Amino acid sequence: MFILAPLLTIALGLASVSSRPTNNCRCTFGSACWPSDSDFQALASKISQPLLHPIPPATPCYDSAAGNCTQVQTEWHDGVWRSDQPGAAQNTNWETYTFPNGTIEACYLGTSLGFPCQQGNVPIIGIDARTLADVQEAVNFAGNHNLRLVIKNTGHDYLGRSSGRGSFLLWTHHMKNITFLDSFSPTGATDSVTYNNVFTLGAGVQWFEAYEAAKERNVLIVGGFSLRGSVGAAGGWLAGGGHSALAPNYGLGVDNVLEMEIVTADGNLVVANSYQNQDLFWALRGGGGGTWGVVTSVTYKTHPPTPFSGAFLTVDSTNPNSTQTLLEEIIRLTSSLVDQGYGGYVSGSTDHLQLILLSPNVTVNQTQATFSPLFESAASQPGLSSQNETDAFPDLWTIYNLIWNNTDGNVGNPVEISSWLLPKDVVETGDPKNLAEELLKTASFEYNFVTGGQVSRVDSESTGLNPVWRNSLVYTAVVSTWQEGANETQIDAVRQRFIQDMKIIEGLAPGSGAYLNEASRYEFDWKKSFFGSHYDQLLNIKQKYDPNSLFLVYEGIGSDGWDADLICRV
Numbered sequence: 001m002f003i004l005a006p007l008l009t010i011a012l013g014l015a016s017v018s019s020r021p022t023n024n025c026r027c028t029f030g031s032a033c034w035p036s037d038s039d040f041q042a043l044a045s046k047i048s049q050p051l052l053h054p055i056p057p058a059t060p061c062y063d064s065a066a067g068n069c070t071q072v073q074t075e076w077h078d079g080v081w082r083s084d085q086p087g088a089a090q091n092t093n094w095e096t097y098t099f100p101n102g103t104i105e106a107c108y109l110g111t112s113l114g115f116p117c118q119q120g121n122v123p124i125i126g127i128d129a130r131t132l133a134d135v136q137e138a139v140n141f142a143g144n145h146n147l148r149l150v151i152k153n154t155g156h157d158y159l160g161r162s163s164g165r166g167s168f169l170l171w172t173h174h175m176k177n178i179t180f181l182d183s184f185s186p187t188g189a190t191d192s193v194t195y196n197n198v199f200t201l202g203a204g205v206q207w208f209e210a211y212e213a214a215k216e217r218n219v220l221i222v223g224g225f226s227l228r229g230s231v232g233a234a235g236g237w238l239a240g241g242g243h244s245a246l247a248p249n250y251g252l253g254v255d256n257v258l259e260m261e262i263v264t265a266d267g268n269l270v271v272a273n274s275y276q277n278q279d280l281f282w283a284l285r286g287g288g289g290g291t292w293g294v295v296t297s298v299t300y301k302t303h304p305p306t307p308f309s310g311a312f313l314t315v316d317s318t319n320p321n322s323t324q325t326l327l328e329e330i331i332r333l334t335s336s337l338v339d340q341g342y343g344g345y346v347s348g349s350t351d352h353l354q355l356i357l358l359s360p361n362v363t364v365n366q367t368q369a370t371f372s373p374l375f376e377s378a379a380s381q382p383g384l385s386s387q388n389e390t391d392a393f394p395d396l397w398t399i400y401n402l403i404w405n406n407t408d409g410n411v412g413n414p415v416e417i418s419s420w421l422l423p424k425d426v427v428e429t430g431d432p433k434n435l436a437e438e439l440l441k442t443a444s445f446e447y448n449f450v451t452g453g454q455v456s457r458v459d460s461e462s463t464g465l466n467p468v469w470r471n472s473l474v475y476t477a478v479v480s481t482w483q484e485g486a487n488e489t490q491i492d493a494v495r496q497r498f499i500q501d502m503k504i505i506e507g508l509a510p511g512s513g514a515y516l517n518e519a520s521r522y523e524f525d526w527k528k529s530f531f532g533s534h535y536d537q538l539l540n541i542k543q544k545y546d547p548n549s550l551f552l553v554y555e556g557i558g559s560d561g562w563d564a565d566l567i568c569r570v
Ligand SMILES: Cc1cc2nc3c(=O)[nH]c(=O)nc-3n(C[C@H](O)[C@H](O)[C@H](O)COP(=O)(O)OP(=O)(O)OC[C@H]3O[C@@H](n4cnc5c(N)ncnc54)[C@H](O)[C@@H]3O)c2cc1C
Pocket: 079, 090, 150, 151, 152, 153, 154, 155, 156, 157, 158, 161, 162, 172, 203, 223, 224, 225, 226, 227, 230, 231, 232, 233, 234, 235, 236, 237, 238, 239, 240, 241, 242, 243, 244, 288, 289, 290, 291, 293, 294, 295, 296, 408, 411, 517, 518, 553
C-alpha cells in the first residue's frame, strides 16, 4: 500500500509537457503550464513580502549555506520551531513523497542514512501572507494559473493537508493580529446582539499566543492543548471542530466562534456568522480546513476566568490484568466525571497508563475524594507502580505552563493517527470489561475526555460538524510511528498493525464517527466517518462557494472527484 496513488507524472526540475488537458489537471511545478518567472515576478510586485522558497527543515545538515545544522538537531522535536518554517510539517512523513514504485523522496535529519536531501512533498514556492490583499492576490494567482493551492498554517495536519508536492503555498503563519473587544456585535446583527470580551484572532495566531493574550485580559478562551501550544487557533483546528480539555464544560472550538472572515475562490472577502452567509458559517464549523477558502480571522467568545482542580495518575505495569482492571475503573467513572466538569486525557497500553483530568467546578478536596478509590486501586494491585497527585490551580494559564509548555516526543517523527468517538450509551451501558480489553489490544490508545457535557447540549444541526459528536462521551485514538529512513515495505508492516488498531476502536461503536483532524489516509469510509449525515449539505455549500474546487484537501469535501495527489480529476 502506498501513500499516494500512481497518477503523478511530473518530475521535479524537469519541464515535461503534461499530456492531459489542462482543465482536468492542475498545473504543478515542472509542468509546461507552471507560471513563468515573469508571472511570479508580477505576483511578487503586488504582495507585501518576498516570495517564499520553502525547504525541508533538515536541509542545513546537507548544505551549510541553508542554515545551522546544530540548531536543526537541537530544535527538531519542537513544535513551535517547526511551525515557524514554511517547509516543515510537525510530523516528518508529510515532508516526504512516496512514488508509486515505493521510492520515498525525503530530506532526513539522519545524514548517515545514505539518502540525498530532496524536496519531497514540500511546495517549491509560495507566499508569506501578511495582509488581506496578500491573500486575495494569492488566491487569484492560483485560480488564474490553475495551480494546486496548499494553505498552510502550522503544519500540524495529520492527513498531510498542509503540504503537497509541486503545489503553490499560501502560508498564513505571520497573520498574527490579536484584537480584544469589550463589546462586539456580529456584522449584520441588530445592535441588541452584543457579546462582551471577545477576541478576533488573525489566521496565523497559535494557541500559546492566544492563551498569553487571554491571560493579559484575564479571560478564559477555549483552545487546543498541544505541547508548546503550537496548534493554530484559527485554522484547521477550528474548521475540524477543535477539541480541548475544556470542551466538556465550555463546548468545542466551533461552539465558541462568533464570526469568521474568509477569502473565497472568487477572491472576495466574506464575513460569515449567524446573521449573514449562514451557510458558509455552518460549513466552516466542522466541514474541515482548506476546503471553503482562506480564513483570514476568527472572532471567539471568552469566559470568565476560573480556578481549576486537577487529578494526575501515572502507572507502570508488569501485569496486564491489573492494567485492565484499572482501565475498567476509569471507564466506570467516566460518566460521573464528565458530569462534574472534568476534561482531559487518558492514554496507555498494557504496560502504562496516564491520566490528566481537570475541572473548574470542584474543589481540590472533592477531587481528592473522587479519585482516591482509583488511586488506591493503582497503589494496591499486583504489578503496578504508580504516582498520583491532586492539585488546585489558580487559572488555566498556570496549568498550561506547568503541563503543556514542553517539547513533544512525537513532533519531528513520522506519525499516523486515527480516532473514534464513543457515544454516551456505549460508555454508560456497555461492558467496561470488554471496552478495556479491546482498547488494550491496540499498540497504544487514547481515551480522552474532550467531548460530552456542554458539547452534547449544542443542537447538532447548528453547525456543520458531524452530528455524532453531540451524543459522544469519549474520544478514542490510536497512533503509530516508525523510524526515519524506513523503506516502504517496513512502513507498510507498521501500517498493517495500525489498521488493525483502527478496526479495534471502530468496532467499539460501529456507525459512530472519527475526528477528521486526527485521522488517517486509511479511513474505511471517510465521508461517513468525518461528516456523517451532514455530508450532502456540505457538498452543496462547497459547490456554491468553490465550483472549480480551487480548495482541495485529502479526504475533504469535494476531493473524491480527484486523484490521490489532488492534481487531476478522475
Ligand atoms: C502535536 C499535535 C497536537 C494536537 N492537539 C490537538 C488538540 O488539542 N485538539 C484538537 O482538536 N486537535 C489537535 N491536533 C490536531 C489539529 O487540530 C490538526 O492537526 C489541525 O489540522 C491543525 O490545524 P492548523 O491550522 O494548526 O494546521 P495546518 O496543518 O497548517 O492546517 C490544517 C488544515 O487546515 C487548513 N487551514 C489552515 N489554516 C487555514 C486558513 N486560514 N484557511 C483555510 N484553511 C486553513 C490547511 O489547509 C489544512 O488543510 C493536534 C495535532 C498535533 C500534531
